Amino acid sequence: MLKFRKLNAFYGTSHIIHDLDLDIRKGETFCLLGRNGVGKTTLLRSLLGIDVRTTGTIEFDGADISATPTHERARRGVGYVPQGREIVPGLSVLDNILLGCNARTDGQMTVPQLVWSLFPFLKDHLGRRGTNLSGGQQQQLAIARALATDPSVLVLDEPTEGIQPNIVEDIEKAIVSLNRDHGLTIILVEQKIRFARTAAHRFAILEKGRVAASGTAADLSNDLIHRHMGL
Template identity: 85%
Template structure:
């Protein structure tokens, strides 16, 4: 479904990702892991075309997209939940969700029913300002906004970071359900080993902008974690 081919990514003159080759399969949850600063978020931003320069190829469903603008990539079916959530100040919960509809290729402007199924809290608070929600509730809102784009692949950057424990489990269950029950392909940057092992089919660990280890989640051993992720 998605291929990174000899991908190099730069912030200005800083070379962050080096000759990376990676394939994400349709219908799987793929977890990208690694210590802070190894290029995980940069890799996701290169997929969306946000604020980075790239060399090499990015192929989605057989089409080369590395020259597409960000909105064009979104209309190809890439939904993005950024680190930090980026809820728009001043807008209501409903209006934040509806922003995602601007990226739909079919022009629909209604909230997908699965949003209310996964996050009933949002339906009960449509007129509240999004920035007045708790961190965990804002993360639900950010996922709902991405789902409003009608994505075929959902990209989440550390979706449970800094969230109160009583909502973390709900978000984790929602991510698993989106893949298992709705068939959504998911790319997940995640530091929580337990959740990575529970949710993901395959993984890749980045180190210095390259893939240091990869495989089936069953291969995510404590030895690999200690070698590539321990501080």
């Protein structure tokens, strides 16, 4: 579904991703792991075309999208849940979700029923300002907004970071369900090894902007974690 070939990514003159090759298959959950600052978020932003200069190619469903504007990548089916959630201040829960509908190709401006089944709390608080929700509730809202784009691949950047424990489990279950019950391809940046092993089909560990190790979830050994993610 996604192919990165000889991808290099830059912020100004800072070279973050180096000649990266990576394949992500349709229908899988793929987990990106690594220490802070190794290029995980930069790789996601390269896929979305957000504030990153790239060379090499990014292929999505057989088409080279390397030069495609960000809004067109969203319309092709790439949904994004950014680190920090980026809920729009002043907008209600409902209006934050409906923002995602602008990326749909069918013109529908309605909240998918899937959102309500995954996150019933949001349905009961549609009129509240999104920024008045707790961190975990805002994360649910950010995922709901991405689902409103009708994506075929959902990209999540550390979706459980800084979330209260009672909501972490709900978010983890929702991510697994989106893949296994609803067929969404998931790209997940995650620091929680337990969740990575549970949710992912395959993984890649980044180090200094390169793939240092990769494999199936069964290959994610304690030795690999110690070598590439330990302090």
